[in-house]
Amino acid sequence: MTSFDLRRLKLRSGEEYRDEVEVELQPLEFGGQRYLPVPEKVDAEFVVNRATTGTAFRLRFPARLHGPCYRCLGDAVLEVPIRAREYQAETPEDEQMTTPYISGNNLDVSAWARDAVALALPDKILCRPDCAGLCGVCGKNLNDEPHTHAEEHGDPRWAALEALRDER
Ligand SMILES: [Zn+2]
Numbered sequence: 001m002t003s004f005d006l007r008r009l010k011l012r013s014g015e016e017y018r019d020e021v022e023v024e025l026q027p028l029e030f031g032g033q034r035y036l037p038v039p040e041k042v043d044a045e046f047v048v049n050r051a052t053t054g055t056a057f058r059l060r061f062p063a064r065l066h067g068p069c070y071r072c073l074g075d076a077v078l079e080v081p082i083r084a085r086e087y088q089a090e091t092p093e094d095e096q097m098t099t100p101y102i103s104g105n106n107l108d109v110s111a112w113a114r115d116a117v118a119l120a121l122p123d124k125i126l127c128r129p130d131c132a133g134l135c136g137v138c139g140k141n142l143n144d145e146p147h148t149h150a151e152e153h154g155d156p157r158w159a160a161l162e163a164l165r166d167e168r
Pocket residue numbers: 069070071072073074126127128131132133
């Protein structure tokens with residue numbers, strides 16, 4: 001787990017702290033599938049800005065996830081550039097002005113990074129944007145073998161119609 005000891009920050013209002021922190025990313029469950037971060041450890045840019053009213057935290061890193069394609073279950077690789085922000089008010093009146101990742105003097109960078117990656121995911125993770133998926137009839141991968149099953153319709157009259165259509 002990567003965490004940051006906030007006592008290391010000796011910032012006065014208007015000052016900035018910049019650092020590079022190594023973040024260990026965790027495997028992610030998404031749409032019933034498991035996605036692995038590759039590499040697991042990334043160098044993140046960590047920036048803290050102190051103001052009179054509170055402290056702003058920023059975290060930037062590139063994340064790459066490997067896992068199954070939503071449509072064809074083949075290998076998919078997803079690159080997600082992460083830019084996350086958190087804010088901790090000096091005198092927090094309500095929870096919205098505080099970050100859930102700080103407890104005591106500790107900022108839980110791992111948990112923050114994990115949530116930031118989850119929030120940055122698209123609706124569907126695909127091997128490629130135009131993935132054709134699996135055939136609903138025979139289950140073959142339509143990217144490798146584009147095909148239809150119309151000609152295999154049981155009724156011979158349909159087959160005759162298909163033949164006519166093919167001739168046109
Ligand atoms: Zn696919």
